[in-house]
Amino acid sequence: MSGSCALKTCWMKLPDFRVISNNLKDRFDGASRVKIGSNIGNARPKARKTKKKNRYDFELLTPNDDYKPPGRKDLVYIERSPTFCEKDPKLGTQGTKGRECNETSIGVDGCDIMC
Structure with missing residues (x-):
């Protein structure tokens, strides 16, 4: 060995x-x-x-x-x-106004999470 x-x-x-x-x-x-x-x-x-x-x-x-x-x-x-739900030109964010969401989703595309 x-x-x-x-x-x-x-x-x-x-x-x-x-x-x-x-x-x-x-x-x-x-x-x-x-x-x-x-x-x-x-x-x-x-x-x-x-x-x-x-x-x-x-x-x-x-x-x-x-x-x-x-x-x-x-x-x-x-x-x-900052809140990204509202448009803020200073930060360059567009907000979520007019954006579509999935009412049945619990994910990031869901309406509850969006704003």
Whole structure:
């Protein structure tokens, strides 16, 4: 008999794509609106050379003190998304006026989702 299995190689394996996408979708659906507050009164946040947990000179604030602050893995947004239902020449969107939808569909072509 020649050779032996004295060495074993292990590596990390990513979860299935479906698991990752579901996790990301859950985070997207639970995203929190925040405001940027400055810790030092400087209008422009800048990175500090430190290994602290919050290495930036700003903090994320909730618009309402009753809300809990976002966690490290939470998705956040600063501005609301524009409504694409109305025409907006500045953004170059045509809106959905006059667009046909499928009344029986629960997909992206359905009337409930369109606006």
